[in-house]
Amino acid sequence: MAKALPANLEQIEVNLKKLTNQRTRSSLLGIAILILIFFGGTLVSLEANAGSFGRGIANFFNYPRDLFVDTFEMGWKYWPRVIKYIPELIITLNIALFSTSIGFILAIIFAIFSSRNLIRNKRVIQFTKFLMDVTRSFPTLIIAMVFLYLMGKSSLPAVIAITIxxxxxxxKLFTEAIENCDGKPIEGLSSVGATWTQKIRFSVLPQVLPLFLSYGILRLEINVRESTILGFVGAGGIGEMLAALIQWNYGADVLACMFLLVGTIIALDYLSAYWRHKLIGANQ
Amino acid sequence: MSSSLAIQRENIRKLFPDTFKQARKSRLRGQIIFFLVLVYLIVGFFTLDVVDIPKKWKPQNAAMFVLDTYAHKDHVTMKWENHEDIKIAFEGNYRSVYGRDNLDKSIPDWFYKNSDNVGNVVEFNNKGKAILYKDKVEIVNFPKYERDFTIKLNSNGKPYLVGSEDLVIEDLKGFRITENRVEFRPTLYERIQVYPKKVEIHRYSIGWKYFWFDFSSPLEPYSFFEALGLTFSKERVVPEMSNLKLFLTEIKDNEAFMHGRVWWAMLETIVMAVLGTMFATVMALPLSFLAAYNVTPIKALRFTLRRLFDTLRGIDFLIWSLIFLRAFGPGPFTGIFAIGFTDTGTLGKLYSEAIENTEKKQQEGVQSTGASKFLQHRFGIIPQILPIFVSQSLYYLESNTRGAVIIGAMGAGGIGLQFLGALGTGNDFENVAYMAILVLAVVIFMDRLSAWLRRILIGSDQLIVR
Structure with missing residues (x-):
C-alpha cells in the first residue's frame, strides 16, 4: 500500500500535466480564433467604411459639441421646446405598450400550445415552436418596412411588427416557464377530474403568472426602444420627429428629443427593475 | 349530499374568515386590473387606428407584393402601328429582351405563329391564349370561360371589347374596361392590357428565374449543377477565363439578385455584430471588476462606474449610431461602436452583478495561502464568473445581429440598407424576399451558433443569470 502510493502520484501528475496541456492548447486555439476574427473584421470594416477610422475618431466629439453649443445658446427658452415633444413621446410609448399587451396575450396562447406538459400532440408542439422561431428571428424593422410599404405611413406597421x-x-420564454413549473398541482387537479382548461387556469397560471408579468415588463422596456427606432423609418412618434430634426439640423431640438428618450429609457429601466423585484422577489 | 357539502363549506368559512376575505380581496384586485387592461386595449385600438386596418389594407397591393416575391413575369409588347415588331422582355427590362441578335437568346417556346400563319400566339401556363393580329387581339381557350373574346380599336383609336353590350356581367368578370384601356386579368398569373397605342401582356410563372446566372450571362443556358459540372471540364465556355472563374464571377455579378453585393452587405452586418460584441466584452470586463464592491473598496469609483453603465445603456444604440454616423460616415465602424457602447453598459452591469454574487469562500481559500489581491481575484473570482461572462456575451451576439441589421438600415450600410433599397424600387420584391430569407437564416444561424458555443464551452445552452 505504502509502495503503491508514489506510483499513483506519478500517474496523477502525468494526467494533470496532460490535462493542463490540453487546456492551454484549447485556450490558445480559442484566442487565436478570436484574434483572427478581430483582424478579419477590421479589414472588412476598413474596406467597407466610407470615411477613414482616424478621421472618425478625431471627429467624434464634433457632433455632440455642436448640439450642446446650440442648446446652450438658447438659454432658458430651451425648456418649452422639450415640453413640445412630449406628445410625440406619448405616441411612441402608446405603440410600445399596446403592442406589448397584444403580443403578451398571443405569447400565452403560443406557450400553451408548445409546452410538452400541456399538449400531447408532438406535431402541434413542433409547429408552434417553428412559428415562434420565425416570428422571433425577423428583425422588427424588416416586418415594419414591408407593412409600411403596403399600408402607407402610420403607426400601424410598427404595432404589427412589434406585436409579431x-x-x-x-x-419562447413562457414555454420554458410552463415546462419548468411544478407538475404536482396539475396532477392534483387531474385527480379530482378537472378539465384541461381548468387545469391550466388553476394549476399552471397561478404558478407562472408572476414570471410572465416580469418577462412582459422587461419586453415593454425593449419595445419602447424598438418603437422609437421604427418611428425613425416612418412609423410616427418621437423617432420620426428625431429623424426629421436631424435632417433639418435643428441641434437644440435634436438634443431635446434625445434627452426625453434617454430620460424615459433610464426611468423605465429603474421602474422595470423595481416591479420585477416586487413580482418575483430575488433578482432573477 | 349537496346540502351537507354546503353546510361543510359554511363551517370552513366560519373557521377561517380572514383567509376567505383575503381571497375575495385579491380576486377583486385581479378583476379590477383585468378591467383596466381591457379599457386600455380598447383605447389603444382607437388611438392607434387599429380599426382602420381594413381601410388601409389594400389586398390588391398585398397580393401583387406576395406574387412578385415568388414569381417572375415576361412582358410581351406589340405596338399597333407595327404589329410585326413584338418585343418580349423579362420583367419588362429593356436590357433583357428575348431574341435580340447580339445576345443569341432564342424566343421562348410559348410564343409562336398561329396555325393561320397570320397571328402571333402568347400561350399562358393555364393553356389560355392571346392571339395578336394586325387590328385585333383574340383571347381564346381560357379555362372557366365558355366563350372567346375579341378586343379591337374603334374609329377613334380607343380599345373596346367586341360585343360587350350583349354580355352578362357574369361573362365579363376578369375584365376592367376604362376609356383608354381594356384589361383582362382572369387570375393573378395572366394579364392582357390593350391601350390605344399598344398591347401589353404579362405572363407570370412561379419561381426565381435567373437566380444563379442573370439574363445576359454566358452560363444562363445551364442549370446550377450543370454549370458546376462544367467547371471540371477543360473546354472553356468563354475563351477569356477558366470555367471556375467564370462560374464564380457570373454568380457574384448577377444583375438580378446581386449575390456579390448582398453577401458582402451581409458580411458587413455580421462584422458589426461580432466586433461590436467583442468590443463591449473587452471594455466591460475590467470596468465591471472596478464596479463590484467585493473588489473595489472605493465607493466613489463604484458609483461613477455604475452611473456610466446606466448612461451608456440608456442612450440607446439608436442615438449612439446617430452620433457615430456623423463621425465615421456610413460603414461598419458606426455599427461596431454603437453596439459596443450600448453593450458595454449592459454587459458591465450584468458582469459586475455576477462578480458581486460570487462565493466568498473560494477567494478566502486563495487568500489563506498568502496570495496577493490580484491572485485572489484571478483564482478566487474569475473561475466562478467565466461561464457567466461567456454565456452573457454569446447571448448578446444573437440579438446584436438583429440590431446590426437595424443600424444598417438607419444609414450605416450592410444588409439593412440593401433591403431598404430593394423595397424602395417598388418592383424588385423577389430581392426583398431573398434578403429577408437571408437575414432570417443568418439570425437563426447565429442563435444556434451561440447556443452551441455555450454548450461546448460551459456545458449548458441556457443563459446563465445569477
Whole structure:
C-alpha cells in the first residue's frame, strides 16, 4: 500500500500535466480564433467604411459639441421646446405598450400550445415552436418596412411588427416557464377530474403568472426602444420627429428629443427593475 | 349530499374568515386590473387606428407584393402601328429582351405563329391564349370561360371589347374596361392590357428565374449543377477565363439578385455584430471588476462606474449610431461602436452583478495561502464568473445581429440598407424576399451558433443569470 502510493502520484501528475496541456492548447486555439476574427473584421470594416477610422475618431466629439453649443445658446427658452415633444413621446410609448399587451396575450396562447406538459400532440408542439422561431428571428424593422410599404405611413406597421416579434420572443420564454413549473398541482387537479382548461387556469397560471408579468415588463422596456427606432423609418412618434430634426439640423431640438428618450429609457429601466423585484422577489 | 357539502363549506368559512376575505380581496384586485387592461386595449385600438386596418389594407397591393416575391413575369409588347415588331422582355427590362441578335437568346417556346400563319400566339401556363393580329387581339381557350373574346380599336383609336353590350356581367368578370384601356386579368398569373397605342401582356410563372446566372450571362443556358459540372471540364465556355472563374464571377455579378453585393452587405452586418460584441466584452470586463464592491473598496469609483453603465445603456444604440454616423460616415465602424457602447453598459452591469454574487469562500481559500489581491481575484473570482461572462456575451451576439441589421438600415450600410433599397424600387420584391430569407437564416444561424458555443464551452445552452 505504502509502495503503491508514489506510483499513483506519478500517474496523477502525468494526467494533470496532460490535462493542463490540453487546456492551454484549447485556450490558445480559442484566442487565436478570436484574434483572427478581430483582424478579419477590421479589414472588412476598413474596406467597407466610407470615411477613414482616424478621421472618425478625431471627429467624434464634433457632433455632440455642436448640439450642446446650440442648446446652450438658447438659454432658458430651451425648456418649452422639450415640453413640445412630449406628445410625440406619448405616441411612441402608446405603440410600445399596446403592442406589448397584444403580443403578451398571443405569447400565452403560443406557450400553451408548445409546452410538452400541456399538449400531447408532438406535431402541434413542433409547429408552434417553428412559428415562434420565425416570428422571433425577423428583425422588427424588416416586418415594419414591408407593412409600411403596403399600408402607407402610420403607426400601424410598427404595432404589427412589434406585436409579431413580441409574441415570438415572449412565447419562447413562457414555454420554458410552463415546462419548468411544478407538475404536482396539475396532477392534483387531474385527480379530482378537472378539465384541461381548468387545469391550466388553476394549476399552471397561478404558478407562472408572476414570471410572465416580469418577462412582459422587461419586453415593454425593449419595445419602447424598438418603437422609437421604427418611428425613425416612418412609423410616427418621437423617432420620426428625431429623424426629421436631424435632417433639418435643428441641434437644440435634436438634443431635446434625445434627452426625453434617454430620460424615459433610464426611468423605465429603474421602474422595470423595481416591479420585477416586487413580482418575483430575488433578482432573477 | 349537496346540502351537507354546503353546510361543510359554511363551517370552513366560519373557521377561517380572514383567509376567505383575503381571497375575495385579491380576486377583486385581479378583476379590477383585468378591467383596466381591457379599457386600455380598447383605447389603444382607437388611438392607434387599429380599426382602420381594413381601410388601409389594400389586398390588391398585398397580393401583387406576395406574387412578385415568388414569381417572375415576361412582358410581351406589340405596338399597333407595327404589329410585326413584338418585343418580349423579362420583367419588362429593356436590357433583357428575348431574341435580340447580339445576345443569341432564342424566343421562348410559348410564343409562336398561329396555325393561320397570320397571328402571333402568347400561350399562358393555364393553356389560355392571346392571339395578336394586325387590328385585333383574340383571347381564346381560357379555362372557366365558355366563350372567346375579341378586343379591337374603334374609329377613334380607343380599345373596346367586341360585343360587350350583349354580355352578362357574369361573362365579363376578369375584365376592367376604362376609356383608354381594356384589361383582362382572369387570375393573378395572366394579364392582357390593350391601350390605344399598344398591347401589353404579362405572363407570370412561379419561381426565381435567373437566380444563379442573370439574363445576359454566358452560363444562363445551364442549370446550377450543370454549370458546376462544367467547371471540371477543360473546354472553356468563354475563351477569356477558366470555367471556375467564370462560374464564380457570373454568380457574384448577377444583375438580378446581386449575390456579390448582398453577401458582402451581409458580411458587413455580421462584422458589426461580432466586433461590436467583442468590443463591449473587452471594455466591460475590467470596468465591471472596478464596479463590484467585493473588489473595489472605493465607493466613489463604484458609483461613477455604475452611473456610466446606466448612461451608456440608456442612450440607446439608436442615438449612439446617430452620433457615430456623423463621425465615421456610413460603414461598419458606426455599427461596431454603437453596439459596443450600448453593450458595454449592459454587459458591465450584468458582469459586475455576477462578480458581486460570487462565493466568498473560494477567494478566502486563495487568500489563506498568502496570495496577493490580484491572485485572489484571478483564482478566487474569475473561475466562478467565466461561464457567466461567456454565456452573457454569446447571448448578446444573437440579438446584436438583429440590431446590426437595424443600424444598417438607419444609414450605416450592410444588409439593412440593401433591403431598404430593394423595397424602395417598388418592383424588385423577389430581392426583398431573398434578403429577408437571408437575414432570417443568418439570425437563426447565429442563435444556434451561440447556443452551441455555450454548450461546448460551459456545458449548458441556457443563459446563465445569477
Amino acid at each position: 416579434h413580441t409574441a415570438g420572443a415572449l412565447g
